[in-house]
Amino acid sequence: MPVALSVPPKNTLIMAWNIDSISNFDPAQSVEIVTSELLSNICSSLVQFDKHDSTKIRPAMARSWDVLNDGKRIVFHLRDDLKFDDGRVATAKDLAWSMQRIIKLNLGFARALEDFGFTKENVETNIQALDDTTLQLDFDKPYPVHLILATIGQTYTAALLDRKTLETNSVNGDMGNKYLATHSACVGPYKLVRWLPGERVVLQANQHYWGEKPKIQQILVLHVAESASQRLLLEKGDVDIARDLSSEDVLDIEKQGGPVKINRILRPQSVYLSLNNRREIFANEKVRLAMRYLIDYDNLGKTVLKGIAIPRASYMPLGVPGALDEKEGVPFELDLKKAKQLISEAGYPDGFKANLLIGSLSYMSSVAQSIQENARKIGVDLTIEKMTQTQLLSRVRGGNYDIAIMSWHTTIPDGYLSSIRQVFNPDPTFTEKKGMSLALRSGYYDVKVNKMVMDALSEKDQNKLIEQYRNLQHYILYHGPMAYLFQTYYIIGMGPKVKKWFWNSFEIRYSEAEK
Structure with missing residues (x-):
């Protein structure tokens, strides 16, 4: 079991979680649950669900969008303040390359674009940057707009990747896939600074993030497989959040009524x-x-x-x-x-x-x-x-x-x-x-x-x-x-120092957490 910090500092949120399913942080490849949650906090999306009503879509990296050609074309107008974590400007050209990359690599997330008619043969024509802040998607036929926005716009299918870094670190034409096994390279609230398999994941706030700056500067996720160990760390105050508590531990903690609280949402x-x-x-x-x-x-x-x-x-x-x-x-x-x-x-x-x-x-x-x-x-x-x-x-x-x-x-x-x-x-x-x-x-x-x-x-x-x-x-x-x-x-055991934790049934936003 990894050793937690004896007293979690105010600007670091420490989670105990079974993370042995992680194998890669490439948005083109990662489809399993743990990595999906982490990536959704590392890579911003074009649009996002209203945090209080998941039936409504709100702007994110895209400030607006137009539906044209009887629904066969959508044009996204990006914000002009999007930056990678080193401060370099991120553009629609990077985003078009990022989405084309998913189809070209033909990994797990390619299906999300193939479902809308994108192929290796048409992807460079049908996903284009018209200028630095305009992305155009052309579809093979009209699809429900809400479905496109939810499937492509709201997920890391449209993660804006750092093309320069990934091309520099490409191995045998993999477009940076091996590099993303242990790094992140996208626009978003946090960046991956360390992943030690079987031990921990460390995220650090991106100082160049376009949105409201995260209150918590560092997210430390410790690999703790067993519920009993997670509970012990939580009750000792060594971690702030426990993610895999068993039914027995959940019910016992609730019965005790101590400083550790159980939060759940279906x-x-x-x-x-x-x-x-x-x-x-x-x-x-x-x-x-x-x-x-x-x-x-x-x-x-x-x-x-x-x-x-x-x-x-x-x-x-x-x-x-x-x-x-x-x-x-x-x-x-x-x-x-x-x-x-x-x-x-x-x-x-x-x-x-x-x-x-x-x-x-x-x-x-x-x-x-x-x-x-x-x-x-x-x-x-x-x-x-x-x-x-x-x-x-x-x-x-x-x-x-x-x-x-x-x-x-x-x-x-x-x-x-x-x-x-x-x-x-x-x-x-x-x-x-x-x-x-x-x-x-x-x-x-x-x-x-x-x-x-x-x-x-x-x-x-x-x-x-x-x-x-x-x-x-x-x-x-x-x-x-x-x-x-x-x-x-969603079950979390939450320590008394956590003052705010945002989630709904479909997303968890680390950037809104507070201690």
Whole structure:
């Protein structure tokens, strides 16, 4: 366990967090949850959600924008005071290069632009800087403007990278990808000054930030994997924030009523069983359905998940327009007889064996053991393999697993984005390596699902759209490749010296924290 400072100074916020999933700080590549949060505080976006109402879009690096050509073109007008952390002026030319770079590298975040028709062949023409403060995006067809703003404008898809630094540090044409494994190079409130894998991440306030200057000058994130260790550091005053407290620790701290406080807000993060459809067993729809009846949603909600998550079997998180409500979103209950019947009908009357991969998050083992015990009762032998989050991601992305407990998180409250990232799969050959689609990772391809997702994209009537998403969720509940388990809360244990901490369901802004 890393050693914290004995007394956290006023201008430094120290967090204890399990950060073993970090592998890179390149906005073109990083799609996992921890790095996404850090990058959203390192790299500014073109626009941002209103912090009190995530349905409203506000200016950020872009002071305004125009929608032209019947929705096939958007022109962003940038602020003229954007600077990199060394004080050099950042321009729309840097931003156009940064966005083109995502497509050219063809890494994890390329899908976010490809969904809007950008390709290696057209990206230099369709993403252009007209001058130092004007960025023009041309699309292959009209898309809902709010979707473009939320998906491209509000995320680090439009991170404004330091082209000069990345080209100087390019290795074998990687456009600075290896450099960004341990550095940051973008316009934003903080910059990465140190990352020691398995130990710590250090962010420092950018003195040339265009927005309101951060109150906290340094963010120190310590890698602390276990809840008990995080709690000890928090109660001793060695850290200000604990991010991975277990249900037991959360409830105990609340019961004690001491100076350490628990704050929670429901977030759009879903935890699910990924069932690898490349395996013959899980290619069988009846086996996948049987796995859902081995999940004791009620008991997990009252024990392991109490205070930190709510049972949720639908892929669309609560808080996203069109999501099934709490009751309708959990139509399953533990039913061993039903599960046994389904696997027998699938051709496995004597059960089967499979490996269940889990990461290092605090709740993983307890949830896995609950499912393992229920499976054992119907002859299904699950062997649990525990590993770091990075190892887990690598195994799943490579298709080298039977079952895995995974999580998915969105920063965008939109039904289309929830659907295309989870259940839509554009590649029936399963050869795509960018890894943005959960369905692709699990080897699942369903023409009907793909059509339902794309039909929703073109639906203009809001009531009809909501009904389409409801129908899609009901279909996935019984036919899909993932058995969803629960939706988590943002949970933090907060020390008494923290006076202000801003978050909502879709973002956390370190720059607004105060001590």
